[in-house]
Amino acid sequence: VTLREVWRQGTEFLRRAGVKTPALDAEVLLRHLTGQSREEFYRDLPLPWLQDSDLRWREMLNRRASGTPVAYITGEKEFYGLTFQVTPAVLVPRPETEILVQRALELFQEKRLPPNAWVLDIGTGSGAIAVTLAVNLPKIQVTATDISVDALAVARANARRHQVQARLHFETGDLWPPEGSAPADGLKFNLVVSNPPYIEAEQIAQLSPEVRHEPTLALDGGPDGLSVYRRLISGLKKYMLPQGWVLLEVGADQADHVSELLAAAGFKVLPPVLDLAGYPRVVQAKEG
Secondary structure (H helix, E strand, O other): OEEHHHHHHHHHHHHHOOOOHHHHHHHHHHHHHHHHHHHHHHOOOEEEOOOOHHHHHHHHHHHHOOOOOOHHHHHHOEEEEEEEEOOOOOOOHHHHHHHHHHHHHHHHOOOOOOOEEEEEEEEEOOOOHHHHHHOOEEEEEEEEEEOOHHHHHHHHHHHOOOOOOOHHHEEOOOOOOOOOOOOOOOOOEEEEEOOOEEEEEHHHHHHHHHHOOOOOOEEEOOOOHHHHHHHHHHHHHHEEEEEEEEEEEEEOOHHHHHHHHHHOOOOEEEEEEEEEOOOOOEEEEEEO
8 A cells, every 4th residue: 555545545534524624634643654745745746655554544534534623633833934733632723823023023024112122922732822922032031821730841842842931931921911920021021912711602513523522611702702802902001011012813813802892901902913814913002
């Protein structure tokens, strides 16, 4: 049996199970098993498949067919060109969130933020946002919070993996760092970023099987999906330095609501950043 035939069978198995991207998922799982790059994988398609991985391959396919996200099976996910460790304790990093990272980096390129800024990442999860910013901005200091100790363990591992642990400060807290935990300056920040839970509570049951495998805590935005934004925005002022910026990822139809909350809290709201489909995805606001 060739590698191509194994890939074809795996693709067919996942397609019958209703997986949306069966060929891609089968390829990623196979490459994880063989340790091959994409180039090596395509080069070796005509070669014989080594049967000794058969059992693990079938186990991976079964997990994927039952709705487990690919990233939880392989234990990693690519985000903004970096590879992140991922476990079921954290949300799988999404391409939409790269838009928030991109916008944050632009604020530094445009000199709207100082190169040695203090950044707060609220609800850091896998640490994807915090670590990516630290890797790309060599002088910033990042405080990253999460209510989940298990999530913070993953974020810490990712900071070490990308060698930015010296500039990342992880704090267990419900949105905010615990009092007295953190750096100088009375704990104020030039930039606050967050991808908070924003799905309406009753919609969680209707989500795809993949998403239902992810931590509910990271998804549940309360009855109208805005509960966490309300708490976050109402507490924001005391953590902001003058001229500081706020970037918040939002769900497809939430930009107006979140912008109103920020305006009501005394922030200067700018037009939201759109995603590739043209939906407002990141709400941005300025202090003062």
